[in-house]
Amino acid sequence: MFKRFRRTRINENLRNMLQETTLSKNDLMYPLFVKEGSNIKKEVESMPGVFQMSIDEIIKECEYIYSIGLKSIMLFGIPDVKDSVGSECLCEESIIARTIKAIKQKVPDMFIATDLCFCEYTDHGHCGILDPKTKTVDNDKTLELSAQQALVHAKAGADMIAPSGMMDGIIEVLRTTLDSNGFENLPIMAYSTKFASAYYGPFRDVAESTPSFGDRRTYQMNSANRLEAIEESLEDEKQGADILMVKPALAFMDVIRDIRNSSNLPLCAYNVSGEYAMLKHAGNAGLVDYEKVMIETLIGFKRAGANMIITYHAKEACEFLNKN
Numbered sequence: 001m002f003k004r005f006r007r008t009r010i011n012e013n014l015r016n017m018l019q020e021t022t023l024s025k026n027d028l029m030y031p032l033f034v035k036e037g038s039n040i041k042k043e044v045e046s047m048p049g050v051f052q053m054s055i056d057e058i059i060k061e062c063e064y065i066y067s068i069g070l071k072s073i074m075l076f077g078i079p080d081v082k083d084s085v086g087s088e089c090l091c092e093e094s095i096i097a098r099t100i101k102a103i104k105q106k107v108p109d110m111f112i113a114t115d116l117c118f119c120e121y122t123d124h125g126h127c128g129i130l131d132p133k134t135k136t137v138d139n140d141k142t143l144e145l146s147a148q149q150a151l152v153h154a155k156a157g158a159d160m161i162a163p164s165g166m167m168d169g170i171i172e173v174l175r176t177t178l179d180s181n182g183f184e185n186l187p188i189m190a191y192s193t194k195f196a197s198a199y200y201g202p203f204r205d206v207a208e209s210t211p212s213f214g215d216r217r218t219y220q221m222n223s224a225n226r227l228e229a230i231e232e233s234l235e236d237e238k239q240g241a242d243i244l245m246v247k248p249a250l251a252f253m254d255v256i257r258d259i260r261n262s263s264n265l266p267l268c269a270y271n272v273s274g275e276y277a278m279l280k281h282a283g284n285a286g287l288v289d290y291e292k293v294m295i296e297t298l299i300g301f302k303r304a305g306a307n308m309i310i311t312y313h314a315k316e317a318c319e320f321l322n323k324n
Contacts, residue, residue, distance in 0.1 A: 021303040023295060025069040025321055029113065029268075030314035034058050034099045035078040046202040047273055048280050050312055052078060055095075055102050062107045070318045072111040074162065074310055075099060079121055085129055086121030090148050097156035104157045113160040113189060114153045116146060116174075127165035127219065136218040139167050146170060147177040154183045162245075164191040166219045171239035189268060190241035192233035193255060196220035199248045199274035229255045230262055237265055243308075248272040250297065253304040260305025269306035271298070276312040291320055 009015050033052050035042075040054035053061060062073065077096040079088040088094055096114055103110055119127045128142025142165065150161050161178070163170045171190050178186050196217040221229060229252075233244045244263060246256045247270035260267055279297065283290025294313050301309050311317070 021299055023299050023302060023317070023321070025318045026071075027298075027302065027308050028070060028314040028317060029072040029074050029111075029308060029310045030065060030070055031074045031076060031310060031312060032058055032061065033076045033078055034095055036080045036095060044202065047277050047312065048284060049316070050273075050276075055099050058099060059102055059106045062103050062110050065315055065318070066107050066110055068315070068318045068322055070314055071109065072113070073103075074113045074115060075158075076115050077120055082121055085145065086118040086149075089118065089121045090145065090152060092152055092155065094152055097152055100153070100156040100158055111159045112157070113162050114158045116149055116153065116161055116163040117165045118142070118145070118149075119165075128167060134218075137165075137167070139169070139219070142167050143169055143173045147173055150174050150177060151181055151183075154178060154181070154186055158186070160187045160189055160243075162189040162191065164194065164247075166191065166194050166221070169239070171236045171241045175240040187242040188240070189243040190233070190236040190245060191247055191270075192236035192241060192244040193229045193252075193259065194220055194245070194247045195223040195229075195252065197223055197248050197251075197272070197274075199251070199272050202273035202277045223251075226255060226258065230258050233259045234262060237263055241265065243268055245270055245310075246306075248275060249301050249306070249309070250275045253300065256301065256304040256306055266307045267305060268308045268310060269301040269304070271301065271309055271311035271313065273312065279313075291316070295320060 008018055035052045035054055037054045038056050041057045042052045044050045075096060077089065079095055081088055089096065100112055103112060117127050128137040129145065131138040146163060146167065153161055161174060163174060171188060174188055221232060236244060243266045244259060245268040246252050246259060249269035249271045256269055279290060279293055282288045294317060298309055298311065298313065298317060
């Protein structure tokens with residue numbers, strides 16, 4: 001006799017009880033972009049609903065999102081002054097450090113993860129110090145500066161450090177530095193499997209981090225490589241990462257599942273700017289039901305194996321969950 005699967009689908013209550021994957025406000029982390037100045041809230045044309053904000057506006061945003069149950073943010077800085085080594089982010093009064101302190105004063109329980117990289121702070125837009133001979137990032141010299149940047153974030157009160165530059169050995173260096181400076185309980189979320197992806201395009205508008213030459217394929221991953229993707233995350237686990245990540249998420253659900261099957265560490269999916277922009281513009285054009293497609297997409301990341309999701313949809317997803 002054939003199986004009648006619809007027996008457990010016809011009744012809504014039973015259907016809801018048997019749902020295998022659920023989405024919670026606790027699953028979501030919201031990227032925010034802080035810019036020097038005051039009373040600044042500038043919407044990014046390529047990413048409707050995403051803004052560059054001054055510290056005072058970031059605080060207002062944090063107060064609102066915390067009130068709707070969104071209690072975790074990923075903080076990115078947009079400095080006024082850039083140079084070849086990203087000096088601004090190494091200063092204890094950097095824009096990120098000042099923003100962390102300001103948020104903690106007004107919304108003390110907001111969980112603040114900080115993106116640790118150099119692309120927003122360098123005049124060349126690459127993720128570290130350049131090697132003049134190879135015209136790419138000098139991995140080991142960048143590790144030294146990354147350790148300095150991590151201490152700036154930690155001393156300012158960050159709740160988690162998230163290095164995104166894809167430097168080999170970064171987790172070991174940061175873990176050693178943090179531990180030796182009294183921050184042994186500060187977790188590290190590794191951008192452990194980060195692909196050199198065309199899906200990042202709109203992010204470079206909001207973060208003002210487009211490379212002035214070339215691209216990032218010499219240090220970010222080839223998007224065609226599945227086995228190497230697994231190895232990248234397992235290596236960061238060996239070095240002491242507390243949370244692993246796959247970035248982007250939508251075109252890499254197979255990699256999310258592969259890493260989920262290979263590691264017991266918590267796993268984050270980064271739902272990136274291009275993925276967000278496609279849904280947002282399609283919704284604004286009336287091509288899809290934006291809210292339904294948004295929730296279906298986020299549940300898809302959870303189903304693939306992610307424990308948490310960094311997403312520009314986070315605020316709208318929480319608003320949706322509150323009313324449904």
